[in-house]
Amino acid sequence: xSIEPSVRVEDKLFYNRYLVDTGRAHIKVRPHTTPSPxxxxxxxxxxxxCYELNDKGQVEISVDGCIECGTCRVICEGSGDIEWxxxxxxxxxxxxxx
Amino acid sequence: MxxxxxxxxxxxxxxxxxxxxxxxxxxxxxVLQLERGEYSGSKNVQGAILYADMLEKLIPDFREDxxxxxxxxxxxxxxxDGRSHTGLHYRSDDFNEEKPNxxxxxxxxxxxxxxxxxxxxxxxxxxxxxxxxxAQDAYGKVIGVRTDRVDGEIHADVVVLAEGVNGLLGxxxxxxxxxxxxxxxxxxxxxxxxxxxxxxxxxxxxGDEGVVIxxxxxxxxxxxxxxxxxxxxxxxxxxxxxxxxxxxRTGETPYGLLDRFKRHPSVAPLxxxxxxxxxxxxxxxxxxxxxxxxxxxxxWVVVGDAxxxxxxIHREGSNLAMTSGRIAAEAIFQVKSRKDxxxxxxxxxxxxxxxxxxxxKDLKKYKDxxxxxxxxxxxxxxxxxxxxxxxxxxxxxxxxxxxVDKEKTTFKSFIKARSWSGLFGDAFRLARAWR
Numbered sequence: 001x002s003i004e005p006s007v008r009v010e011d012k013l014f015y016n017r018y019l020v021d022t023g024r025a026h027i028k029v030r031p032h033t034t035p036s037p038x039x040x041x042x043x044x045x046x047x048x049x050c051y052e053l054n055d056k057g058q059v060e061i062s063v064d065g066c067i068e069c070g071t072c073r074v075i076c077e078g079s080g081d082i083e084w085x086x087x088x089x090x091x092x093x094x095x096x097x098x
Numbered sequence: 099m100x101x102x103x104x105x106x107x108x109x110x111x112x113x114x115x116x117x118x119x120x121x122x123x124x125x126x127x128x129v130l131q132l133e134r135g136e137y138s139g140s141k142n143v144q145g146a147i148l149y150a151d152m153l154e155k156l157i158p159d160f161r162e163d164x165x166x167x168x169x170x171x172x173x174x175x176x177x178x179d180g181r182s183h184t185g186l187h188y189r190s191d192d193f194n195e196e197k198p199n200x201x202x203x204x205x206x207x208x209x210x211x212x213x214x215x216x217x218x219x220x221x222x223x224x225x226x227x228x229x230x231x232x233a234q235d236a237y238g239k240v241i242g243v244r245t246d247r248v249d250g251e252i253h254a255d256v257v258v259l260a261e262g263v264n265g266l267l268g269x270x271x272x273x274x275x276x277x278x279x280x281x282x283x284x285x286x287x288x289x290x291x292x293x294x295x296x297x298x299x300x301x302x303x304x305g306d307e308g309v310v311i312x313x314x315x316x317x318x319x320x321x322x323x324x325x326x327x328x329x330x331x332x333x334x335x336x337x338x339x340x341x342x343x344x345x346x347r348t349g350e351t352p353y354g355l356l357d358r359f360k361r362h363p364s365v366a367p368l369x370x371x372x373x374x375x376x377x378x379x380x381x382x383x384x385x386x387x388x389x390x391x392x393x394x395x396x397x398w399v400v401v402g403d404a405x406x407x408x409x410x411i412h413r414e415g416s417n418l419a420m421t422s423g424r425i426a427a428e429a430i431f432q433v434k435s436r437k438d439x440x441x442x443x444x445x446x447x448x449x450x451x452x453x454x455x456x457x458x459k460d461l462k463k464y465k466d467x468x469x470x471x472x473x474x475x476x477x478x479x480x481x482x483x484x485x486x487x488x489x490x491x492x493x494x495x496x497x498x499x500x501x502v503d504k505e506k507t508t509f510k511s512f513i514k515a516r517s518w519s520g521l522f523g524d525a526f527r528l529a530r531a532w533r
Contacts, residue, residue, distance in 0.1 A: 007353045012288070012377035019136075045345045047286050047352040047379035068141065069379040070264040071284050074277055074342050086266065088246045089134050090226030097289045097333075097376045098142045098205035 009049040013065040021091035025063045027072065028083045035059040038076045045071055067093050104130040104254040106430060107243055108221075109229045109267060111138035113416045114402025115260030116212045117156055117423030122258075123219035125431045130252065131221050132245065134228040138216075139209030142262075143287065143380035145328050145335055147310065148203045149417035156424060157215055161197065165207040167330040168308025169198035176364065178315035178325075179487040183364045194307065202308050202328045202335070204289075232257060232271040232398070240271070240397035256397055256430055256440040260423060263381045263403040265391075273398065274391035277406070279346055280472060281385035283323065285339025286352045288360075290372035294332050300368050301329045312413060315483030317359050319350055322384075322475040324413070325359045327368065334369055336360065339382055341472060352379065382415065383408040387465035393452065394445040399426045407457055410471075411464050418457045425451045466531040477524060481515050 027050075029039065039059040042051035048065045051072070061082075073084040086092070108119045111133035119131040135141035147170070153160050172189035193199065217223050233242040233251055242253035261267055263282065268274045292300075301309045313325040323340030338352075338359045345352065359365060383389065383406035390406055393399060401407070402419035409418060429448035430440070438444045452458050471478060489508040512521060 007351070007357045009353050012353065012374075015374055015376050016378075041346050041349075044349050044351045045284070045342070047284065049353075067377070067379045069284060070277075070381050071342055071345075071379070073264065073266075074279050074282055074381070075346060077276060084266075085230070086134055086228050089228040090136050092141075094136060094140050095143065095206050095376065095378060097207075098139055098144065098146075098209070098378065 009047075010065075013048055013067075016065075016067070017094040017096060018064065019091050019094060020064050021088055024088065025061070026085045026087040026092070027061055027063050027066065029059055029061050030081055030083070032058060032081075036076075036079055036081050038079050039081045041075055042072050045075060047071065102252075104128050104252070105434065106130070106256050106258060107132065107252060107254040108258040108260055109243060110260035110262055110402075110404075111135070111213055111216075111223065111225070112142045112209065112260060112262060112402065112419065113212075114404070114419035114423035115258070116209065116216050117420040118258045118260055118401060118427045119216045119221045119223070120156055120212075120219050121424045121427030122430065123216060123221035125427075126220075127431065127434060129221035130254065131216065131223045132227045132229050132243065133213075133223065133225045135225060137210055137225055138213030138223070139206040142205045142209050143378045144205045144416055145287070145326055145337070145413075146203050146205050146208075146416065147328065147413075148201045148208065149414065149420075150197065150199050150201065152417040152420045156420065163211070165203070165211050167202040167204060168303070168306050169193065170200040170202065170310055171303075171307045172309040174309065174311040176311060176313040176315070177483045177486055178313050178317050178362065178364065179484045180316055181363055182487045182491070183313065183315070184483075184486050184490050202310070202330050204330060204333075229261070229267060232267055234271065238396060240395070243267075255434075256399070256445070258423070258426055258430070259398060259400040259404050260402050260419075261404045263383055263406075265400070265404040268391070268400055268404060273395060273400070277381070277383070278343075278385075280341055280343035281383065281389045281406070281468075282342050283339040283382045283384045284342050284345060284352055284379060285337050285382055286356045286377070286379045287335060287337030288356065288374050289376040290334040290336055290369045291332060291375055292334065292369075292372045296371075297329055297332065297334065303329065306331070313359075314479060316480055317362065318355070318479050319348065320476050320480045321345070321348060321350065322471050322479060323355075326413075327365065333375070334372065336365075336369060341384060342381070343472075344475065382410075384410045384468055386410060386468040387458070387461040388468070390461065393449045395442045397440050399430070399445055399448050401426045407461070409460050409464065411467055412460070414460075421455060421457050422452060425455060425457075463533075464531070470527055470531045474524070474527070477516065485512055485515055
């Protein structure tokens, strides 16, 4: 591993505007005991780092910072690991520049 | 259900959807356009470069009021290794013309303007509405859409799917497959704000002149990918993208890649002292001609990124989106004018017309390039950039070594890295795929 300053994705997401649809996550992770390789990939591949490991070693998602790219759908939907939709109309990330 | 029936429903208000909705409305069709963002552009992400020719075909006098950033007078291609870049630059005063050919734009602002033109042409544009699925009759014919609004089913004779790269509705209705990880790239981008004069000084620009830098090499760490730096008026769009399958394979993070690109000694001085105001991510279709899905069916057509229409070699997408949207609309108008039904057979006119356009002709030309770039990514994005960099440095550094010996060293480094057959093979494969 090369030694490099760690990138704080949280700081990047702080630049963005969101309208969070509280209680209605547009992406859901299928309950599991051991995560699939696809789900584990998302820990690094998600550009907004929405996917995290919990203390039981399961992959959880927090969609509040999601920038709606679809990478996790491309990787994980086929195996049934996640359910993926767009947020309800008007909700989610609101790009000022795009 | 909304009782009112439309001639056409356009799903999505990006480049393709706006081009389709505008063309249809201009021809007097009753158009409903649905967009999930709070306005057209609020969900749309692109570098972004606007290609004037394709927009002129829709809005000839767009230069009068469109929110344009800079017209491009210079293109720089950079082949990068860790501390260097070898550049191929083209700059011409010919690009300072009355009607420039390419501009940088900011999509959220541009799309809002484009959408206003769609409304003025007579289309009904309904934002903050997510289409959840296509409405189909018992025979599978698409008869409209369902949305997330109460009583959200709306009917039309034909649905134009301009839903973007993810193509969710098409997949849900089994019209096409979900994009595969090796057929889409994930790009991340930041908007770096600087005073106008600073940008113009750093990029050697005056007035509204603009420059684009496309970069490839070790910045993608052996993955198939590219970086880009676009000069806007008061900000710089900077990003990098790689195939999703490569992120999967390597475990690299997109934001890690972006930050290394930003810290590269050739890049860092350009953005020094800037204020970042947005971080975005987006998928880009990279599969080329062979990844194009079925483009039409009973009561539907698909356009733009949803149809994977993107020229990865020339970094063109928005113009293919605009053109496919316009052509689909023209085909629908022709079918409608004949009072024919919107069957797959009649809508095949869209594909016939698209096949004759630059959209399919260009993608066909490069049909073998994606496979070559994807399977040879280590060579094209790591080995060669490093070899070229060393060769350039060896060529330029004056240290008393006779030139004959320098040439031998460079020559040997290429043979050692790729062997004779490897070098000829790469050249042959590249030439064949480019043809």
